[in-house]
Amino acid sequence: MTRLFTTYRVLALIVGVLLAFCSLVALPTKYLATDGSSLQQFGEDASILWVAHGWVFMVYVVVAFMLSRAAKWTPQFTILALAAGLVPLLIFWVERQVAQRLRAEHPELA
Amino acid sequence: MPRVLAPRFWGVHLLAAVAVGVAAVLGFWQYDAWQERRAAEARDLTRLEPLPLDAVLGPDDPFPGDRVGQPVLLGGTWLPDATVLVAGREHEGREGYWVVTPIAIGAEDGPALPVVRGWVASQDAVPPPPEGYGELVAWLQPPDPAGEPDPDPDDDVLQEVRIADLVQRVDQDLYGAYAVATEPMDGLEQADLDQLPEVSRFTALRNLLYAVEWWFFGSFALFVWWRWVRDEAMAEPADGAPVGSGA
Numbered sequence: 001m002t003r004l005f006t007t008y009r010v011l012a013l014i015v016g017v018l019l020a021f022c023s024l025v026a027l028p029t030k031y032l033a034t035d036g037s038s039l040q041q042f043g044e045d046a047s048i049l050w051v052a053h054g055w056v057f058m059v060y061v062v063v064a065f066m067l068s069r070a071a072k073w074t075p076q077f078t079i080l081a082l083a084a085g086l087v088p089l090l091i092f093w094v095e096r097q098v099a100q101r102l103r104a105e106h107p108e109l110a
Numbered sequence: 111m112p113r114v115l116a117p118r119f120w121g122v123h124l125l126a127a128v129a130v131g132v133a134a135v136l137g138f139w140q141y142d143a144w145q146e147r148r149a150a151e152a153r154d155l156t157r158l159e160p161l162p163l164d165a166v167l168g169p170d171d172p173f174p175g176d177r178v179g180q181p182v183l184l185g186g187t188w189l190p191d192a193t194v195l196v197a198g199r200e201h202e203g204r205e206g207y208w209v210v211t212p213i214a215i216g217a218e219d220g221p222a223l224p225v226v227r228g229w230v231a232s233q234d235a236v237p238p239p240p241e242g243y244g245e246l247v248a249w250l251q252p253p254d255p256a257g258e259p260d261p262d263p264d265d266d267v268l269q270e271v272r273i274a275d276l277v278q279r280v281d282q283d284l285y286g287a288y289a290v291a292t293e294p295m296d297g298l299e300q301a302d303l304d305q306l307p308e309v310s311r312f313t314a315l316r317n318l319l320y321a322v323e324w325w326f327f328g329s330f331a332l333f334v335w336w337r338w339v340r341d342e343a344m345a346e347p348a349d350g351a352p353v354g355s356g357a
Contacts, residue, residue: 058326058327065330065334
C-alpha cells in the first residue's frame with residue numbers, strides 16, 4: 001500500500017496543478033482577454049493542457065479507486081476523492097485528508 | 111431473487127446505467143465533432159486563394175500529395191474535339207456524367223490538363239464544348255488509379271478520369287492530374303470533388319482524445335458497478351445488512 005499511496009499523492013499533485021492552471025489561468029485568458037491579443041493566444045494554446053488533465057485524471061481515478069479498496073474507504077469518501085480531480089483546488093485538501101486518514105490507520109506509512 | 115436485485119439497490123443500478131449511458135453519448139458527441147471539424151477543415155482548404163497552375167504542378171511532375179483540391183488558375187486553349195464523358199458520377203444523389211474537356215495550357219500545342227466542366231444527368235443534355243482561349247479557376251485532382259476496364263473503349267464515355275485513356279485523344283502531352291471547375295460551365299451543374307484535401311493528422315485531435323476519455327470513464331463506471339455487484343452477491347449475510355462498500 002505504500003507504493004499505491006505514493007503514486008496517489010504524485011497523481012493528485014499533477015491533476016491538481018493542471019486543473020488549477022487550466023481553470024484559473026488558461027480558461028480566463030482564453031475567454032476574457034481581448035480577442036487577438038497575445039494573452040488571448042496564450043490562453044488558446046494553453047488550453048491543450050485540458051487534454052493532459054483529462055488523461056492524467058483517468059489514471060488518478062483508477063489509482064484512487066484501488067486505494068479506496070485497499071484502505072476500505074466509505075463510498076462517500078471514495079466519491080469525494082474521485083470527484084476532487086474535477087473541482088479546482090479541492091484535490092489539494094482531499095489529498096491531505098487522505099494522507100491524514102491513512103497515517104492514522106497505518107502508522108507504518110509515515 | 112438475487113440480493114443485488116432487491117428494490118433498495120435499484121437506485122445503484124439506475125445510477126450505473128445513467129453514468130455509462132451519459133459517458134457513451136458524450137464520447138460519441140466528441141467523436142462526431144472530431145469527424146465534422148476535419149471535414150470542415152478539408153472544405154476550407156478548397157477555398158484557398160487560387161494559384162497559377164505552374165506554381166503547383168509542372169507538365170511532367172508527379173501529383174503533389176499535399177495539393178489535392180488546391181484551386182488553380184488555368185489559362186489556355188480548349189481542345190473541344192477531345193471532350194469525353196465520365197460515367198457513374200453522383201451529384202445530389204443522382205447518377206450522371208462528368209463532362210471533361212482538356213485545355214492546352216499556354217500555347218495551343220502546350221501540355222493539356224483535362225478539366226471537368228460540370229455534371230450532367232443525361233448524355234443527350236451535354237452542351238457543346240467551349241472553343242478558343244479560356245480562363246477559369248479549378249480544383250486540382252489526382253487522376254483516378256487504374257480500375258475497372260472501359261466496356262466500350264471506342265466511344266466517348268469513360269469509366270474513370272485516367273490520363274492513359276485521355277492521352278490517346280489529344281496530340282499533346284497531358285499533365286498527371288485533372289481539374290474540376292469551381293463554377294460549372296455553360297448549362298452544366300456543379301461536379302462534386304472526388305477527393306477532398308488531406309487535413310493534418312492533428313486537426314481536431316483534441317476532440318478524439320476527449321472521446322476516448324469519455325469512453326474510458328464509461329467503462330470505469332461499468333467496472334465499479336460490476337465490482338459492487340460481485341461484492342454484494344458474495345456478502346449474502348444472514349441478517350441482510352450490506353457489507354460490501356465501494357462507490
